[in-house]
Amino acid sequence: MAPNMTTSAACAGDTGAALPPPRDLSDIFVPAMRIHKKSAFKSVMGDPTSTMINMAGGVPHPNTFPILQLQAKVVSPTSRQDKALSPSTANLVLDKSQKNRSTESLDELLQYGAGSGVDSYCDFLKRYTQIVHNPRYADWGVIASCGNTDAIGKAVSLFCEAGDSLLVEKWTFPGALSSLVAAKVQPLAVEMDGEGMDPESLDNICSRWAGPKPLRAMYLVPTGQNPTGATMSLERRQKIYAVACKHNLAIIEDDPYYFLQFAPFSASRSLENAVGAAGLLDVDSGEQQQVDPLVPSLLSLDTEGRVIRLDSFSKILAPNLRCGWITAPSYILDKLQILNESTILQPSGLAQGLISKLLNDTWGLEGWNQHLRNLRATYTFRRNVFVRMVDLHVAGLVDYVLPSAGMFLWMKINLGPDAAEAMPRLLETMKKCGVMMAPGAPFYSSGSSGSNSSSSDCYLRAAFALVDVAMFEPALKRLAQAIVAIRETADYPSAVQNTHTCNVPNAMQKGLLSPAPGKMTISS
Amino acid sequence: MPSKPHSKDLSDLFSEVTKLRKNSPLKSLQKYMDADPTIVSLGAGLPHPDTFPFVSIGSTVAEAGVSVTDSSAAAKAISVSSKQPTAKIEGLERFLQYGNGRGVPSYTRFVQEHTERVHSPLYEDWDVVVSAGNTDAFTKAIALFYQSGDTLIVDEWTYPAAIETVRPMGIRLAPVKMDSEGMVPSELDHLCTTWDRPETAPRLVYMVPTAQNPTGATMSLARRHDIYSVAQKHNLVIIEDDPYYYLQLGSYKPLAEVNDPEDRYKNLPGITSLTPSLLSIDIDGRVIRLDSFSKVLAPGLRCGWITAPKYITDKIQFHNETSIQQPAGFSQAIVSKLMNEAWGHAGWEKHLVQTQRQYAERRDMFVDICQSHLKDKVEFTIPTAGMFLWFRVLLNETASKRKGVMGEIFESMLNNHVLLVPGYMFSPLGQTEEVLDKPYMRAAFSYAAESSFEVAISRLAQALEPFTCRNI
Numbered sequence: 004m005a006p007n008m009t010t011s012a013a014c015a016g017d018t019g020a021a022l023p024p025p026r027d028l029s030d031i032f033v034p035a036m037r038i039h040k041k042s043a044f045k046s047v048m049g050d051p052t053s054t055m056i057n058m059a060g061g062v063p064h065p066n067t068f069p070i071l072q073l074q075a076k077v078v079s080p081t082s083r084q085d086k087a088l089s090p091s092t093a094n095l096v097l098d099k100s101q102k103n104r105s106t107e108s109l110d111e112l113l114q115y116g117a118g119s120g121v122d123s124y125c126d127f128l129k130r131y132t133q134i135v136h137n138p139r140y141a142d143w144g145v146i147a148s149c150g151n152t153d154a155i156g157k158a159v160s161l162f163c164e165a166g167d168s169l170l171v172e173k174w175t176f177p178g179a180l181s182s183l184v185a186a187k188v189q190p191l192a193v194e195m196d197g198e199g200m201d202p203e204s205l206d207n208i209c210s211r212w213a214g215p216k217p218l219r220a221m222y223l224v225p226t227g228q229n230p231t232g233a234t235m236s237l238e239r240r241q242k243i244y245a246v247a248c249k250h251n252l253a254i255i256e257d258d259p260y261y262f263l264q265f266a267p268f269s270a271s272r273s274l275e276n277a278v279g280a281a282g283l284l285d286v287d288s289g290e291q292q293q294v295d296p297l298v299p300s301l302l303s304l305d306t307e308g309r310v311i312r313l314d315s316f317s318k319i320l321a322p323n324l325r326c327g328w329i330t331a332p333s334y335i336l337d338k339l340q341i342l343n344e345s346t347i348l349q350p351s352g353l354a355q356g357l358i359s360k361l362l363n364d365t366w367g368l369e370g371w372n373q374h375l376r377n378l379r380a381t382y383t384f385r386r387n388v389f390v391r392m393v394d395l396h397v398a399g400l401v402d403y404v405l406p407s408a409g410m411f412l413w414m415k416i417n418l419g420p421d422a423a424e425a426m427p428r429l430l431e432t433m434k435k436c437g438v439m440m441a442p443g444a445p446f447y448s449s450g451s452s453g454s455n456s457s458s459s460d461c462y463l464r465a466a467f468a469l470v471d472v473a474m475f476e477p478a479l480k481r482l483a484q485a486i487v488a489i490r491e492t493a494d495y496p497s498a499v500q501n502t503h504t505c506n507v508p509n510a511m512q513k514g515l516l517s518p519a520p521g522k523m524t525i526s527s
Numbered sequence: 528m529p530s531k532p533h534s535k536d537l538s539d540l541f542s543e544v545t546k547l548r549k550n551s552p553l554k555s556l557q558k559y560m561d562a563d564p565t566i567v568s569l570g571a572g573l574p575h576p577d578t579f580p581f582v583s584i585g586s587t588v589a590e591a592g593v594s595v596t597d598s599s600a601a602a603k604a605i606s607v608s609s610k611q612p613t614a615k616i617e618g619l620e621r622f623l624q625y626g627n628g629r630g631v632p633s634y635t636r637f638v639q640e641h642t643e644r645v646h647s648p649l650y651e652d653w654d655v656v657v658s659a660g661n662t663d664a665f666t667k668a669i670a671l672f673y674q675s676g677d678t679l680i681v682d683e684w685t686y687p688a689a690i691e692t693v694r695p696m697g698i699r700l701a702p703v704k705m706d707s708e709g710m711v712p713s714e715l716d717h718l719c720t721t722w723d724r725p726e727t728a729p730r731l732v733y734m735v736p737t738a739q740n741p742t743g744a745t746m747s748l749a750r751r752h753d754i755y756s757v758a759q760k761h762n763l764v765i766i767e768d769d770p771y772y773y774l775q776l777g778s779y780k781p782l783a784e785v786n787d788p789e790d791r792y793k794n795l796p797g798i799t800s801l802t803p804s805l806l807s808i809d810i811d812g813r814v815i816r817l818d819s820f821s822k823v824l825a826p827g828l829r830c831g832w833i834t835a836p837k838y839i840t841d842k843i844q845f846h847n848e849t850s851i852q853q854p855a856g857f858s859q860a861i862v863s864k865l866m867n868e869a870w871g872h873a874g875w876e877k878h879l880v881q882t883q884r885q886y887a888e889r890r891d892m893f894v895d896i897c898q899s900h901l902k903d904k905v906e907f908t909i910p911t912a913g914m915f916l917w918f919r920v921l922l923n924e925t926a927s928k929r930k931g932v933m934g935e936i937f938e939s940m941l942n943n944h945v946l947l948v949p950g951y952m953f954s955p956l957g958q959t960e961e962v963l964d965k966p967y968m969r970a971a972f973s974y975a976a977e978s979s980f981e982v983a984i985s986r987l988a989q990a991l992e993p994f995t996c997r998n999i
Binding site for chain 1: 552659948969983
């Protein structure tokens with residue numbers, strides 16, 4: 004077990020004192036979920052004894068599966084700087100009928116399975132969740148999900164039915180909002196500040212709630228929030244948790260950016276040193292590292308079993324693996340498993356098998372940790388350059404949240420009293436200048452789809468994960484142009500020419516376009 | 528060649544939620560970038576493909592049409608690599624990046640071509656969209672049209688996951704009688720004609736027309752036409768759930784009458800002699816067809832596709848985008864590479880024939896054994912497709928009058944170490960007393976070793992002995 008993967012608020016492993024059971028939240032399940040039964044059909048399959056001849060399962064025989072072996076070539080995560088330019092790779096193989104060390108045979112991975120997911124996949128993720136979050140109650144587990152968008156819909160459906168309301172951040176993930184529309188669940192917007200959801204606003208809304216049905220659940224993205232990029236401090240999380248307990252709410256913790264927490268940003272560092280990040284030593288030095296802990300999750304504070312935590316491989320391996328996992332009290336996972344079995348069944352066995360093999364055997368925990376460290380370094384670098392460019396080019400024109408995790412930077416721009424009228428002009432002008440960002444409207448949870456904030460502010464979300472770092476400066480210069488044009492020119496956007504050429508300043512060309520590897524650790 | 532007609536517009540049958548589904552506003556930013564690639568877009572929250580640690584994925588696959596158990600047979604190596612697209616297949620990073628809810632283009636292109644080859648839809652505006660298998664596809668199809676309190680028409684015995692999906696949605700099930708070919712058209716017509724409240728009239732009928740689960744029944748072409756006519760008469764949408772479509776096996780022949788196995792199996796339907804699907808006779812665009820790779824490649828891939836008019840597949844795409852997104856990129860990559868390059872349409876078709884062969888052999892052996900060991904104990908229709916046998920137990924006079932007798936029979940089966948599925952699990956009416964005593968059970972011949980068939984059926988005969996008619 005790697006010693007340096009836990010957070011500052013948790014100890015690595017418990018001393019053995021028994022943990023309390025979770026609080027039973029069935030009283031806040033929707034009625035349909037309270038009677039939701041395990042599939043009678045599947046219980047007939049049960050665990051047939053070895054003498055039982057099973058003519059029950061309507062499943063194909065592996066002799067009909069034409070896939071005889073599966074292989075993948077993967078990057079070997081490395082911390083050595085001199086290996087960065089030609090990273091080594093490793094091969095992993097899944098054999099058809101033999102067990103593959105920690106991972107099941109391909110035949111088993113390709114067969115119908117239970118709605119909880121492939122065993123070796125879930126086993127690794129349970130062990131990993133234990134190390135990172137060390138849940139504070141007994142009888143919890145993990146099941147496989149096919150990504151957080153699907154997981155959100157399922158988790159919400161436990162607590163909200165048509166006509167109910169779900170507490171959400173004022174600005175939030177549009178996929179979740181669409182899911183709520185489809186379920187006829189009303190989003191109930193809670194105010195936010197630079198750290199995310201405001202606990203006082205949450206408390207007030209709950210205390211004053213006079214709707215016909217009680218509020219049962221809240222949904223939030225506490226780390227590298229989409230769209231605001233905000234990350235809640237430990238103190239903020241503790242306050243939010245206390246309010247949830249006070250009002251008997253379930254907490255749906257959607258945390259796909261959790262492992263993309265950055266080293267602290269220092270505005271005083273020169274750009275050349277920005278890559279080194281703040282005070283982190285090479286993990287290979289062998290010396291006790293100065294570490295930046297991950298902010299503890301809500302799960303790790305969860306003494307009552309209120310948190311349903313949604314983790315995803317989308318931002319830490321790849322989005323279209325369509326694999327993630329949900330951590331919750333076991334009796335809640337049983338419900339989610341039933342939901343899986345009447346929809347997706349489970350995520351792709353191929354994907355789960357490859358991930359399991361990769362994490363259990365090919366990389367192991369050590370390689371997985373190193374991979375995550377490398378990701379943190381990459382994202383920290385991008386954030387550093389991006390924020391530097393924001394400061395240089397649009398500082399006076401926008402207010403923004405300094406992101407400490409994730410991939411988003413959220414900007415507020417004042418363009419006069421009528422934001423609804425100004426926003427389309429801004430977007431059009433930006434397009435003519437040659438830059439695009441996401442407008443705030445799709446993230447706004449208080450209005451119906453398409454309508455804007457009731458305030459007079461215009462919002463933009465910039466994503467700094469995908470575009471080439473060399474283009475950050477041109478992009479932000481063009482944004483500045485567009486904002487200035489709207490503010491100063493009466494007759495626009497025709498006054499703005501299509502001026503987007505790519506004049507990259509010399510400083511940016513001095514090989515600062517990729518991060519120095521291995522300069523970052525995760526806390527012990 | 529005359530042009531095909533446009534589909535009928537059934538969007539007034541859409542649920543309120545479906546009418547609200549639209550393209551993700553963030554995905555719609557893409558159109559600005561496509562128009563002008565000099566625009567720098569910081570709009571999409573996508574991770575950079577350089578952070579995906581997968582350099583390539585590969586597989587050794589059986590040559591098309593070769594049995595997997597034939598270890599001397601040639602196999603083929605296929606791979607999909609990052610940043611190395613081929614003429615037909617995207618680079619691996621494309622399969623691993625966020626996309627849209629329709630699917631990765633090379634995958635959807637293949638299934639579209641295949642659908643055209645096999646079903647050749649009669650209306651012009653049909654399209655395909657990915658699913659994560661038919662259970663997922665079923666939930667999407669239902670969600671298009673249904674609200675709480677609505678009624679779904681189903682077979683009197685049907686797929687349990689479908690029953691379990693709709694129950695929490697507040698959807699009621701109206702079963703229609705079946706015969707040896709499946710749903711009876713006159714019964715369907717009667718149900719719709721005599722429905723007492725026009726405002727809640729059911730608008731959707733769900734069926735598995737080939738090798739139905741659990742009864743194993745396959746509708747003839749004439750039956751399909753009759754069902755389709757009733758659907759037209761009552762303006763019903765048909766969900767054609769067809770995972771066993773390609774497992775059409777031709778007629779059973781007792782093994783004793785077979786002189787030459789090769790000769791026996793040379794006339795399998797293949798692709799060219801399959802009973803036409805409901806999609807292929809769908810002139811109106813009222814069939815939503817669910818196809819899956821689960822029984823013809825492997826269930827664990829979790830991928831399939833849905834065929835319907837484009838205005839409907841668009842809605843399913845938007846629904847995918849707020850739920851599963853799309854099937855796993857690895858699954859789509861392997862399937863796409865296999866179908867588009869390694870096998871091609873011809874190879875895929877050879878594989879299907881080989882699969883038909885394997886199931887036909889099993890079916891023939893199993894039916895042989897059932898006919899000899901279960902005489903006068905059960906009756907069943909010999910399936911011409913799929914993997915199921917649906918037994919009606921011939922209860923003797925005392926047994927048939929006893930409440931709870933089927934429970935006793937299943938107990939007896941467990942004691943005799945043989946497992947079949949009790950019929951009541953397939954009843955849309957749930958486990959009422961009446962349903963619990965219906966004398967049916969389902970056997971699957973797909974999985975157990977063929978060498979164990981005789982033992983299994985002997986055990987079943989033993990288990991049934993005290994309850995069944997005797998040969999006088």
